[in-house]
Amino acid sequence: xxxxxxxxxxxxxxxxxxxxxxxxxxxxxxxxxxxxxxxxxxxxxxxxxxxxxxxxxxxxxxxxxxxxxxxxxxxxxxxxxxxxxxxxxxxxxxxxxxxxxxxxxxxxxxxxxxxxxxxxxxxxxxxxxxxxxxxxxxxxxxxxxxxxxxxxxxxxxxxxxxxxxxxxxxxxxxxxxxxxxxxxxxxxxxxxxxxxxxxxxxxxxxxxxxxxxxxxxxxxxxxxxxxxxxxxxxxxxxxxxxxxxxxxxxxxxxxxxxxxxxxxxxxxxxxxxxxxxxxxxxxxxxxxxxxxxxxxxxxxxxxxxxxxxxxxxxxxxxxxxxxxxxxxxxxxxxxxxxxxxxxxxxxxxxxxxxxxxxxxxxxxxxxxxxxxxxxxxxxxxxxxxxxxxxxxxxxxxxxxxxxxxxxxxxxxxxxxxxxxxxxxxxxxxxxxxxxx
Ligand code: SF4
Ligand code: SF4
Numbered sequence: 001x002x003x004x005x006x007x008x009x010x011x012x013x014x015x016x017x018x019x020x021x022x023x024x025x026x027x028x029x030x031x032x033x034x035x036x037x038x039x040x041x042x043x044x045x046x047x048x049x050x051x052x053x054x055x056x057x058x059x060x061x062x063x064x065x066x067x068x069x070x071x072x073x074x075x076x077x078x079x080x081x082x083x084x085x086x087x088x089x090x091x092x093x094x095x096x097x098x099x100x101x102x103x104x105x106x107x108x109x110x111x112x113x114x115x116x117x118x119x120x121x122x123x124x125x126x127x128x129x130x131x132x133x134x135x136x137x138x139x140x141x142x143x144x145x146x147x148x149x150x151x152x153x154x155x156x157x158x159x160x161x162x163x164x165x166x167x168x169x170x171x172x173x174x175x176x177x178x179x180x181x182x183x184x185x186x187x188x189x190x191x192x193x194x195x196x197x198x199x200x201x202x203x204x205x206x207x208x209x210x211x212x213x214x215x216x217x218x219x220x221x222x223x224x225x226x227x228x229x230x231x232x233x234x235x236x237x238x239x240x241x242x243x244x245x246x247x248x249x250x251x252x253x254x255x256x257x258x259x260x261x262x263x264x265x266x267x268x269x270x271x272x273x274x275x276x277x278x279x280x281x282x283x284x285x286x287x288x289x290x291x292x293x294x295x296x297x298x299x300x301x302x303x304x305x306x307x308x309x310x311x312x313x314x315x316x317x318x319x320x321x322x323x324x325x326x327x328x329x330x331x332x333x334x335x336x337x338x339x340x341x342x343x344x345x346x347x348x349x350x351x352x353x354x355x356x357x358x359x360x361x362x363x364x365x366x367x368x369x370x371x372x373x374x375x376x377x378x379x380x381x382x383x384x385x386x387x388x389x390x391x392x393x394x395x396x397x398x399x400x401x402x403x404x405x406x407x408x409x410x411x412x413x414x415x416x417x418x419x420x421x422x423x424x425x426x427x428x429x430x431x432x433x434x435x436x
Contacts, residue, residue: 167325
């Protein structure tokens with residue numbers, strides 16, 4: 001192992017991971033009804049291939065891929081389709097779901113098992129990963145097969161597996177590394193083979209010494225990283241691991257790197273070795289607003305309210321519900337939203353855990369500039385956005401912002417910096433759409 005590295009900028013918010021980090025992953029049976037979203041990935045939703053009254057089996061395709069940046073959707077249970085309808089989603093909008101009444105569930109193997117992945121070509125494996133509906137499980141939910149299909153002029157030489165989990169509170173990836181390291185390692189090997197790379201690293205922050213030890217003993221090339229938010233963001237991880245800088249507006253493949261999350265690696269192993277589509281995910285349910293914080297293995301389409309019920313319900317002083325982590329997650333107005341492949345956590349926070357700030361004018365202290373990991377000038381982008389000067393906001397680099405929330409976190413004036421910057425991003429993209 002080598003010395004812990006990191007990136008420039010960043011912050012150290014309280015981790016609060018102790019609430020759930022010792023809780024082993026509990027596999028939950030499927031609930032009586034599942035609401036399976038047809039868009040659990042970045043890009044175009046899949047097209048429903050079933051309708052009311054159809055019988056479906058575990059692993060059956062219920063939505064077909066609908067474009068390049070799209071994936072098929074599969075049923076996580078045996079049951080009967082009750083409806084295909086719009087339903088509230090964890091990202092606050094509504095989206096189409098296949099609603100299935102559960103009769104039973106089984107393993108979900110629908111493809112041939114491949115005991116020896118290396119007897120299949122990289123193209124065959126990429127196709128399998130696509131058909132299995134595997135997408136990034138670290139947050140962005142980008143279709144994994146697309147990342148495995150770089151343009152021919154991009155020379156990929158490094159695969160980085162992301163075991164950072166830098167968002168406070170979340171412990172799902174940590175538990176996965178402790179409890180199922182073999183699937184992660186097999187997934188890493190399959191991904192490296194498919195990309196044709198030999199340099200394969202696993203990044204883990206040094207606040208998870210038990211995970212570092214296990215993965216190191218299993219023969220992984222572990223890259224220990226300093227604890228700093230947002231260490232798990234792709235560009236910051238690449239910088240810390242390789243010293244390469246992804247250009248503004250560029251992608252990891254522009255510097256010869258592909259990054260995949262540990263959960264994605266495990267899903268790849270299941271798809272290739274076991275012939276199982278992506279039907280379940282590990283979720284951290286935590287915060288002082290829930291009676292028993294836990295790490296669950298739940299099927300997609302399980303409602304957040306079902307998870308909270310399994311954990312004994314809310315405490316009396318619960319104040320806010322968030323899908324994802326406290327830095328980049330989304331506040332929810334209801335717990336009646338379904339788990340997707342991208343749901344890393346559900347937070348139920350109390351008054352003590354929520355920082356309600358009253359916004360006041362910028363005092364030009366420069367703290368937001370100091371911590372921005374992308375070296376942007378958040379105060380100026382936000383000011384331009386507040387005054388609807390979209391062109392100026394674009395010139396300041398609004399589109400490069402990854403909405404990590406680091407600048408808002410440190411701002412003594414409580415400026416809603418991310419809110420303004422996102423507003424600018426939406427306006428700039430909408431204007432570009434009109435120009436096209
Ligand atoms: S941290 Fe807040 S107050 Fe300080 S410069 Fe940035 S926006 Fe202004
Ligand atoms: S939210 Fe955007 S501007 Fe703010 S620190 Fe993160 S990348 Fe920089």
